[in-house]
Amino acid sequence: MMKTIMKLLLFLSSVLWVSAQVLHEDLGITGCSDFDGEEMYALDGEELWYADFKNHKGVEPQPSFIDHISYPEGAYEAAVAQQQVCRSNLKTVREALKNPPVKKDAPSSPMIYPEESVEVGVSNTLICHVSGFYPAPVNVSWTKNNQDVTSESSINVPYPNKDGTFTQISRLVFTPQLGDIYSCSVKHLALTEPLTRTWDVEDQTPQPGIGPSVFCGVGLTLGLLGVAAGTFFLIKGNECS
Template structure:
């Protein structure tokens, strides 16, 4: 993807008080193939348009009361995408001489959302940041085999330095010995980045029985100290002819 093939609009709104400062963000991005419209608050994605399923999505956890953007939010997103592509077409001539910018991801991490318990549902997270342009492609494997069930990825989220962050997730059930990997592909990479996660048996602290070893050493130390003190007293008194 060349630089001219991607157009991204960012709208930041800052509001605050004496105690807090919040950042509200509205992202509209497009190419001739892909597109994304997203609303966020304080680096949390609140809403985005899924143009493949033709619906709006609230990605917050179920225990968080979502902020509604209204029934017409998806239709507005479609209009934003159309306008973005129109502007992209007009800007092609002006940007044709610009060299493409390609920043490879500066950080890729894989971790679990919750503490691992064997045979208990969990989520693997592949966190990719520091890349430009967006998006990245993330794929998953389990024991060397490609797996797609229960996988998802959020829209690219802009960083303050002009790069992007994306988070991919995979629902899984940990089983002892399983090996998972997330593979990241991007225009700035000469080869894919791969991060591995091994499912190990959770360690259970052993209950140790009381040991006599330290007590014996302490007892011997006290006895030797007393004997040494007694011997020293004897020789001091003898030197003074007290005995």
């Protein structure tokens, strides 16, 4: 994977239609390197379709809250053909610019957080959000209690930011148990060492009974203060009469 990201990437992205009021933004990306490639389409920041060149198919990772949009048969084959055009263009650019050095922007510190509120024993998803890097992609690995669980995770295709950098999100389905500690580590050619963030199940799980106990304790204290204040004013009133 590191060999892949160390190769020059050529990304061609375009805004296909934007109204004067920016009602919708339609995005298409074609990218390639010597060993990797990307073809992706999105609408208003949501991925609609991308070519999975490893599994040789098109994928429609659309969220459930939008009307599903199906891409025509042959879309994946067209993406494969487009990769040949992309690599031909990449070769031309390299020769014309005499293999210029690749711009390198390191990703910001990754964010790791659960998709849903944490409940012990209830299936959830951990998200590792990585942004601000160039070129794409990054390599994200996961551990559970220092054991590698990367094979159980998934990662989206690189998504372009408006500043020319990229964002990728890796997901790990897990069942929280007290004592478990997870981590995600990010590798990128602009980094000298991986960026790692950890996530502790126990730190995220509400402790039963603490909230009501504190509330009752505060209520009792305020009640006692109220009785004391009432007694004080009663005594003062008797002294004045």
